[in-house]
Amino acid sequence: MQETDRNFEKRKKVIYQFMQDELYVPMKLKEIAAVLRISREEKEELRAVLNELETEGKISLSKRGKYSISKEKHLTGCFRANLKGFGFVTVEDEASDIYIGAEYTGGAMDGDTVEIALLKTDGPGHREGKVTKILKRGITKVVGLYQPGAGKKYGFVIPDNQKIGMDVFIPIERSMGAVSGHKVVAELTSYGERGRKPEGKIVEIIGHVNDPGTDILSIVKGYDLPMEFPEKVLNQAARVAKPVSEADMNGRKDLRDWQMVTIDGEDAKDLDDAVSVVQEGEDYILGVHIADVTNYVQGNSALDREAYERGTSVYLVDRVIPMLPHTLSNGICSLNAGEDRLALSCIMRVDPSGHVTDHEIAETVIHVDQRMSYTSVNKILEDEDPEEIAKYREFVPMFQRMRDLSRIIRQRRHQRGSIDFDFPETKIILDSKGRPTELKPYERNTATRLIEDFMLLANETVAEEYYWRELPFLYRTHExxxxxxxxxxxxxxxxxxxxxxxxxxxxxxxxxxxxxxxxxxxxxxxxxxxxxxxxxKQARYTAENTGHFGLAANYYTHFTSPIRRYPDLQIHRIIKDNLRGRMNEKKIRHYQSILPEAAKHSSEMERRADEAERETIKLKKVEYMQERLGNVYEGVISGITKWGMYVELPNTVEGLVHVVNMRDDHYEYDESRYEMTGVHTGRTYKLGQPLWIRVIGADRLQRTIDFEIAEEGNEDDGEKEWYEADRK
Incomplete structure (x- = not known):
């Protein structure tokens, strides 16, 4: 197969060089075949070569059927639409995106693969282009709200994705009986060519917009997240999820007598990392023990192919969509306390300055002593809570060693320039009907930081070893x-x-x-x-190691979460092949052929998961504030633009005080300092300034929250109670 591909690429090169010759004149296919003495049997392959060169924008085909070198510079990339009609095209391996004006989108929709011609280049960061051809549609289905048309002889779907600028026309016979207010999935049958609306047919009715769970399910469907596992995959998971046997332990390093714990959030169920720390003289022996998922998920099995397609587990506000079936992710692959488990361990000797002076990566069998939560460990280390200390007395010395080692590791990382963006994430508490009852920032504490520090160090250590082994590998890179x-x-x-x-x-x-x-x-x-x-830039997975800018690390990979990230699962496979002496030339070629595409696909699936997670959080924040219209809160000005001020509340909700709602004066915007000043009152609003606001709007469709300025003390007692509760 690879040999065939190489021959095709060679022929493409020959044909392209032939057409670049200064003596070449535009020719038809049969004329090119005659000049190059290409037989009748090979003519179809010539046609395929010419079609491919045309798709790549290297050559063009005239109306008379003659081929010539393209005069315009054509590029191929992914079109990303903007709500205002224009868009950008991202071209692989190009440093900057290309701006596409609204008049030059050529009917392209968000996610389409397009061919573009460059119109203007003002330096490397300022390029403009136009879409010349849509090569592949990125959107085939649309999730949205169904509304009947006049006379109920047809209907429309108003897309949830606002980057799809038009409603989708649905003939009544293709509506599946949907009624006003239904959230639906519509399959597109036409894309609105020549100024017409896109057309489609309804293929699924998700539920009524007011039904519990319909909102999140709409986002799940909108991002095409797979909810159910195929029966074949579930059956395979059930077959392999057998208790650890003596045969499984053969040849493994036995660490069952090592004191070790898992430290996770209270509600975590897929526990894929355990930690242990002992001291030898001034050195620390840090063990990071990771679930050996590859023992149960064999390469190219139904389980593996499904995990590859999903790429990652997706953590939404009301559910987890796992990469692997629960039989594995919450069962035999989860490092549950009191159970023998198979692991891949990275055991590091760390000196007092935070350097890893020696390490071992080994297949192991472990036995976790205690399942700990971040809250408990933090109570022991920071609050010195007597009850918690008494409850976990035998582990307290190890937690103290962990705290000390964590500080040393973090200090060394800080010294080399590692960047820590500490934006508060949001924890959302839902009731039984999926309604948000409380919002609060996730607290980063000593316990969360020490696990983060240990995982980062293990990831770096593994990446460095396999870089110098010069074996095919997947890296986590950040340019x-x-x-x-x-x-x-x-x-x-x-x-x-x-x-x-x-x-x-x-x-x-x-x-x-x-x-x-x-x-x-x-x-x-x-x-x-x-x-x-x-x-x-955005961090991504690559088959080449270029280092991680944000962590100031020369080598970095993702090794520590094979239950929920496919790249981790893939590198475990490589590590085990190497440890078992199976990394022969055939295996090396195999990994070299699959890793670039695995890296690209995993990066795309990660972005999809992140976007879906953000959308569900935004939705629940809007829902939460819809119940609090008219309430008054104190927040902090987090952003100032010409259209208004963004104010962030203690519970992480951010809303906009629009200039049209600042009725006491006409305000001028100072772009250089991000300030607003009243023309008549002289009142100035600056970043970081505390501000009392009143909630005046929350739009679930747009996912926006609107505030207006309120004077301190204007809130009534009921509103004050809400504010105090939210702040706590």
Missing amino acids: APDDEKIRALATFINNFGHSMHLGTGEVRPKEIQKLLAKVEGRPEEPLISRLALRSM
Whole structure:
């Protein structure tokens, strides 16, 4: 198969070079075949080669059927639509996206693979283009709200995805009996060519918009997240989920007498990492023990193919959509306390300065002594809670060693320039009907940080070993930011009296770290932190190691979560093949052929999961505030734009005070300092300023929350109670 592909690529190169010759004149297919003496039997392959070159934008076909080298520079990429009609095309291995004006989208929809022609290039970061051809549609189904048309002879689906700028027309005979208010899935039958609305047919009725669970299910369907496992996969999971036997333990390092624990959130069920720490002299022996999922999920089995397609577990506010069936993820693969489990362990000797001076990666059998929660460990280490200390007396010395080692590891990471963006995540408490009853920020504490530190160190250690082994591997990489974006950030922060040392080469992570330290606790911190984050590139999976900018790490991978991330599962397979002496030339070629696509697919699935998770959080925040219209809260100004001010509340809800709702004056916006000043009153609003607001709107469709300015003390007692409860 690979040989065939190589021959095809060679022929493409020959044909393209032939057409680039200065003596070449535009020719039809049969003329090219005659000149190059291509037989009648090979003519179809020539046609395929020419079609491929045309798809890539390297050659063009005239109306008379003649082929020539394209005069315009054509590129192929993914179109990302904007709500305002324009869009951007992301081209693989290109540093910056290409802007597509609303008049040049060519009917492309969000997610389409398109061919574009470059129209204008003003430097590497400013390119504009037009869509010349839609190569592949990214959206085949639309999730939205059904509304009957006039006379109920047809209907429309109003898409949840607002980047789809038009409603979808549904003939009545294709409506599946949907009625007003139903959330539905519509399959597109046409894409609205020549100015017409897209057309479709309803293939699923999710439920009524007011039914419990319909809102989250709509997001699940909108992102095409797989809810159910095929029966074949479930059957295979049930067959392999057998208790650990003596045969399973053969050849493994037996660590069952090591004191070790799992430390997770209270509601976690898929426990894929256990930790142990002992001291030898001044050195620490840190064991990070990871569930050996590959023992149960064989390469290219039905289980493996399903896990590959899913790419990752998805954590939504009301449910988890797992990568592996619960039989495995919550059962035999979960490192449950009191049970023998198979693991892949990374055992590191760490000196007092935080350097890993020696390590071993081994197949092991372990026996977790205690399932701990972040809350309990934090109570022991930070609160020194007598009850908790008494309850877990035998583990307290190990937790204290863990705390000390964690500080050493973090200090070393900080010294080399690792960046820590500490934005509060939201914890949402739902009632039995899925309604949000409480919002609060997730607390990062000593316990969460120590697990984070240990996992990062194990990931780095494994990545470095396999980089120097020169074996095929999957890395977690994060490239340095674009020079242009960093220079724009440096110019902006000058307005606040801050500076960054850029030098002649690329920016170093240490400079970003220093900036975040400078603004910590200052009014401008939220804005500058967000702008610094936006200047970064997105971390992704790659088959080549280019280092991790954000962590200031030369080597980094994802090794510690094979229950919920496919790349971790894949590298466990590589590690075990190496440990067992099975990494021969055939295996190396196999991994070299599959890893680039596995990296790309895993990165895409990760982005899909992240977007779905964000959408469910935004939805529940809006739902929560819908119940609190008219309430008054104190928040902090987190952003200022020409259309208004964003205010963040203690419970992480962010809403907009629109300029049209600032009726006491006409406000002018200072773009350089992100400030608003009243023309008549002289009142100035600045970043980080505390502000009392009243909730005046919450739109579930748009996922937006609107505030207006309120004077302190205007809230009645009932509203005050809400505020106090939320703040706590």
